Amino acid sequence: MEGRTAGGLRLTARIILAAALFCGAAALLAPGVAWAASCCGGGSASALTLPKDSDSMYDTSLDIERYNGYWNSDKKHIADPPGSNMAQYRLNLGYARRLSDNWQAGVAVPYVWNDAHYAAASSSSNGVGDMAVSVWYEAFDTIMCVYKVDSLEDLRPAVYIGGGLTIPTGVSPFDGAPSSFDITGRGFYRFDTNLLVEKTVWPWTVALALSYGAYLERPVNREYGEYVKPYHKKPGDRRALSISGGYTKDLVDMDTLTFTVAYSDMAEYGGTIDGAADPASGLSKKAFALTGAWASAGKDWIARMSWSRPVRQDGWGANFPATDIYTVGVSYVYR
Amino acid sequence: MYIVRITALVGAIALSSCGGMMDDLRPSSADNSQTANADSTGGTQEQKAPDFTVSDTLGRSVNLYAELESSSAVVLYFTMWCPVCAAHSDNMRNNIVPLYPNVKFFLVDYVSGTVSAAREAQMSNGYANSAFGVLVDSSGSILSSFGATMGTVVVISKSGMVTMKEDYRDGTALKNALAKL
Numbered sequence: 001m002e003g004r005t006a007g008g009l010r011l012t013a014r015i016i017l018a019a020a021l022f023c024g025a026a027a028l029l030a031p032g033v034a035w036a037a038s039c040c041g042g043g044s045a046s047a048l049t050l051p052k053d054s055d056s057m058y059d060t061s062l063d064i065e066r067y068n069g070y071w072n073s074d075k076k077h078i079a080d081p082p083g084s085n086m087a088q089y090r091l092n093l094g095y096a097r098r099l100s101d102n103w104q105a106g107v108a109v110p111y112v113w114n115d116a117h118y119a120a121a122s123s124s125s126n127g128v129g130d131m132a133v134s135v136w137y138e139a140f141d142t143i144m145c146v147y148k149v150d151s152l153e154d155l156r157p158a159v160y161i162g163g164g165l166t167i168p169t170g171v172s173p174f175d176g177a178p179s180s181f182d183i184t185g186r187g188f189y190r191f192d193t194n195l196l197v198e199k200t201v202w203p204w205t206v207a208l209a210l211s212y213g214a215y216l217e218r219p220v221n222r223e224y225g226e227y228v229k230p231y232h233k234k235p236g237d238r239r240a241l242s243i244s245g246g247y248t249k250d251l252v253d254m255d256t257l258t259f260t261v262a263y264s265d266m267a268e269y270g271g272t273i274d275g276a277a278d279p280a281s282g283l284s285k286k287a288f289a290l291t292g293a294w295a296s297a298g299k300d301w302i303a304r305m306s307w308s309r310p311v312r313q314d315g316w317g318a319n320f321p322a323t324d325i326y327t328v329g330v331s332y333v334y335r
Numbered sequence: 336m337y338i339v340r341i342t343a344l345v346g347a348i349a350l351s352s353c354g355g356m357m358d359d360l361r362p363s364s365a366d367n368s369q370t371a372n373a374d375s376t377g378g379t380q381e382q383k384a385p386d387f388t389v390s391d392t393l394g395r396s397v398n399l400y401a402e403l404e405s406s407s408a409v410v411l412y413f414t415m416w417c418p419v420c421a422a423h424s425d426n427m428r429n430n431i432v433p434l435y436p437n438v439k440f441f442l443v444d445y446v447s448g449t450v451s452a453a454r455e456a457q458m459s460n461g462y463a464n465s466a467f468g469v470l471v472d473s474s475g476s477i478l479s480s481f482g483a484t485m486g487t488v489v490v491i492s493k494s495g496m497v498t499m500k501e502d503y504r505d506g507t508a509l510k511n512a513l514a515k516l
Contacts, residue, residue, distance in 0.1 A: 072421045072460075081416050081447045081456040118415070119448030120473050168359035173502070175358035180415070180485035187359045219364035223502045224484050226379075227367040231504070273505045280422035280486075280503075319418045 048096040048106035059094035061329025071317035083119035112184040123181035129170040130185040136162040145200030157199035164192035189216040205246040213238040236269030254297035262289040283320040378481030385480040392454040392469040407437040411489040423503040445472040
């Protein structure tokens with residue numbers, strides 16, 4: 001009986017410790033929202049969030065995005081031409097740093113490879129994608145996840161409020177690239193406001209991520225390398241939502257393995273050309289994602305794999321490619 | 336350590352500034368557009384359009400200058416059957432094609448490779464019985480001779496002159512070009 005009690009206490013202590021360690025990294029283990037695709041291969045980085053009790057973090061990931069048809073503006077899913085095989089590969093390098101107890105900032109730069117093969121045309125190209133800079137405010141002072149709920153206070157979530165800026169460092173249709181196959185960025189600055197609400201009651205985690213972004217209007221005097229009569233263009237505002245639920249398994253030596261399921265819904269409203277409606281703008285995509293993440297006992301090393309898959313049916317997207325995105329990534333956190 | 340990080344950041348931005356990408360970081364509204372020598376042949380505005388003969392998706396042989404003999408102009412739209420292409424084509428079909436019954440409108444499929452594959456793409460994209468003819472540019476010769484890419488629209492007047500060549504955007508430039516014919 002004593003042995004069982006002592007064993008139970010050790011197990012409880014172990015769970016508490018694992019929970020405490022996990023909680024510091026929970027934001028890292030949840031899947032990011034990957035919205036990189038454009039029909040001609042625009043690639044952008046996504047924002048990083050730093051765990052509460054850490055000073056800085058390096059992150060490297062590889063996205064493999066495979067194209068498989070698209071939705072037209074009537075939300076009808078249409079297959080790619082026979083014999084086509086298109087993919088974009090993005091190597092993302094990220095760094096995040098704590099600025100103060102409740103503030104952090106991060107930067108992420110993707111390097112993009114485009115690989116397009118059709119029956120009558122093939123192209124491979126590469127270049128830097130669009131860079132992302134982010135700032136987050138943590139609207140909580142201590143780690144908010146718990147291993148047991150004793151009061152309503154224990155249900156208070158961790159709330160992150162953020163701002164982001166996408167910088168058009170990639171190759172867009174509006175510079176020297178001669179072909180749509182060569183595109184690695186969209187060519188527009190975009191400001192985002194982000195909200196991340198997350199709650200972990202060990203071993204379960206739920207999260208809600210909301211984002212609203214506005215592109216800056218820009219002049220265009222060049223299309224695919226050829227100068228044209230100048231005009232002004234502005235994509236529509238972007239909204240994104242992601243909800244996720246995860247379960248964490250305590251492994252030997254306090255390592256953890258977390259599985260997360262997420263649903264995401266992203267849309268852009270119609271844009272303008274010289275103030276008039278742009279008929280090729282406005283898009284949406286809904287997708288599900290599965291993520292598996294391993295974290296070391298000290299939660300300094302985190303490795304993850306994820307698969308984002310759209311529903312290739314009518315009504316699940318509009319004016320946008322239907323792409324599967326496979327991601328493998330590693331983060332190292334300094335505390 | 337900070338120096339390494341800042342160097343990496345500056346290096347990334349410097350890399351991105353190669354090859355004219357500063358056009359995106361600091362976009363310009365300067366009008367640098369030029370018209371080509373009218374005596375030359377090519378796909379640029381004011382040039383004489385290069386002739387071509389290709390098959391359409393119904394297996395018929397289509398020659399540019401033969402088409403111009405029976406119409407007031409030819410419009411080419413270069414498609415790879417993508418979301419932007421579909422949005423442009425739908426806009427053109429609904430708002431411009433009906434206004435110009437004497438103009439021949441062609442989608443140029445430069446990716447499918449064969450008549451049967453291009454026909455399949457045409458049908459799955461909803462253009463089986465549309466006013467567009469679909470040209471099968473299996474060798475990419477029309478694409479390269481006009482210096483086009485996805486979304487490029489070209490207007491060729493009855494005299495064989497290229498009077499417009501640029502991205503379709505919202506169709507306004509195409510409407511203006513056709514109105515001037």
